[in-house]
């Protein structure tokens with residue numbers, strides 16, 4: 001009988017063939033299918049690609065890390081389950097963090113198991129991913145009717161948010177050392193960062209949204225901040241369950257908006273104490289929640305340099321920041 005290859009050997013062999021870089025904080029990044037990933041996620045990414053079978057009723061929340069994923073998870077969970085938890089005080093968000101209620105595919109479910117059984121999860125299942133569209137399994141992209149909601153954010157705010165998140169969780173520092181800031185920024189401008197290049201990640205979902213807006217909803221963090229009521233309605237409509245007049249009159253949209261607000265979630269006890277995959281403090285997913293925080297860290301020259309890059313990468317796409 002032929003011996004089945006150990007997945008660890010397979011990864012080891014694959015790694016020999018892939019380009020690698022040391023990240024600004026010393027971690028290892030590997031380039032797979034045009035994108036950079038922390039090397040520890042290569043195995044889960046492959047397992048997710050190989051084994052995940054989407055159902056038509058699935059909802060996939062996609063993003064580059066630090067773009068508002070936690071917020072989108074909370075909002076979508078409330079919108080999808082509003083018939084089950086009709087009052088706010090019954091809502092599981094009060095006792096569970098958003099990342100437990102809506103797990104990441106590659107960062108949670110496939111992290112330690114090659115082929116986890118996801119059949120027992122009641123439909124509609126909501127999953128999240130930081131994978132670029134081109135790397136998603138075919139069953140999500142083409143062979144099912146599942147819906148994809150993508151959220152992105154001004155890349156400079158995303159960069160600063162990610163920097164703080166990394167420092168707090170990996171290095172335990174609260175301030176941003178100048179040397180690391182410059183090193184990280186140079187790599188960011190070259191597209192070498194976790195789940196980057198950010199422009200290719202965003203353009204993948206943007207183009208898919210233009211091609212099939214009923215399949216892919218494209219959101220910007222800044223737009224949600226400006227008019228959350230509009231976007232709660234938009235998400236519900238996109239998922240095929242618009243709010244009824246009765247629900248609107250009951251104030252359900254305002255309740256969801258308040259429950260999922262930055263201040264409310266940040267101050268819940270459960271979000272002060274939990275950890276994500278045992279390493280990232282849940283509290284670190286709620287930092288400032290502001291637009292334009294990059295101005296406190298980056299010089300105008302740095303911003304100008306990045307603006308030129310992003311404009312050239314996005315040219316002709318219709319996507320702007």
Ligand code: A3P
Pocket residue numbers: 063064065066067068069070071157160161162164260261262263265285286287288289290293
């Ligand atoms: P800052 O670091 O700029 O504060 P992600 O959830 O993708 O990891 O993104 C985290 C960013 O979203 C953090 O940005 C965080 O503060 C912000 N955030 C988290 N929950 C939010 C909410 N309910 N409303 C608005 N912003 C939120």
